[in-house]
Amino acid sequence: MKKILVPVDFSKYSEYALEVASKIAKQHGAGIVLLHMIGVSDSVLANSEIAEEAEAKYYLNQAKEKIKQYTEKEYMKEIPLEAIIQNYKDFKEVNTVAQEQHCDLVVMGSHGTSGFSDLFVGSNTEKVVRSSELPVLVIKKQQRDFTINKMVLACDLKKENIPIYKKAETFAALFSASLEIVYVNASGGNFMGRDNVEKRIELFKKELNKEINVNLYDHYSVERGILDYCFKKGADLLVIPTHGRKGLSHFVVGSLAENVSNHAELPVMTIKL
Structure with a gap:
């Protein structure tokens, strides 16, 4: 850098x-x-x-x-x-x-x-x-002891996210941090059965040609599920892809529920698809 x-x-x-x-x-x-x-x-x-x-x-x-x-x-x-x-x-x-x-x-x-x-x-x-x-x-807040030991990449595991993972991996190496992926399976019209999610995970790994850590997290909301997962895992940095359309607000706007709003102050890195 x-x-x-x-x-x-x-x-x-x-x-x-x-x-x-x-x-x-x-x-x-x-x-x-x-x-x-x-x-x-x-x-x-x-x-x-x-x-x-x-x-x-x-x-x-x-x-x-x-x-x-x-x-x-x-x-x-x-x-x-x-x-x-x-x-x-x-x-x-x-x-x-x-x-x-x-x-x-x-x-x-x-x-x-x-x-x-x-x-x-x-x-x-x-x-x-x-x-x-x-x-x-x-x-979003003062980081007196800014260190990155654990990074979480939240994505939908589609093929277009392969370059995002590689860029996130480069930053993880730069910070000597671990990197894991979370896929939040939200209830509603986009909910997928576990077998289908696991197939998507395997396809993603195959496209990447690498064995990586991918976690499935069930939640009623994608946005809140991402932040809840990061809090439970003690993540230091959340990485999210952006298409250049929804930008950041889709994930961390101030209208999130009170029980996760404090965790939205986690540093966030966006990487454009």
Whole structure:
């Protein structure tokens, strides 16, 4: 791993993400790219009127000062660091910056519903997840002792998830962590008999051409079953595939039942199919 991109909005959640990114960077000798998107309208940037020009400079200077405060954090010492302040038009630009900077991972903070709460509108974590070609590690609370010993990949065991497993396996090796797959068999229209599930498991192993640990977990809800399984197994990181359509919200939105909502604060890595 050479570079980690950390989009920041200067909220406590983006600082949680930066602290985790710093720990990963130190473990693997990687650098960090800080990205802040100021969101000043094109009319302000293009207009030469004194008041509007002053407004643009104000936002830019504020961002530079806050970026500087981040770089001076104790946990950022001895980490190669670059800072990019960019006026955003579309959240796909996060992926563009990640590609241009040759990053290997995006680490970002989210409070679970609207992501970058202070500056942007909507579920922006989800927008980044949808568009990112890189794995995205989502951090939802402060991780003072961030370690990954056990990773759980939740998927439906279809052939398209083979590359997802291989990428997750690469990250597991990077963190010296164990990796297991869980298939949640939810009650309802998509419920499958155990024999059919076991056939799907065997087909997945055959396509992968490797003997792996796959667990079947019966639950009334796929989303809640995934989180419940991770809690019972003591998982440090949940990995889920995304098609670039449903993104993250399908699994970890704040509307989950109270009995598993605390466990939804588990770090989540999304990998695009």
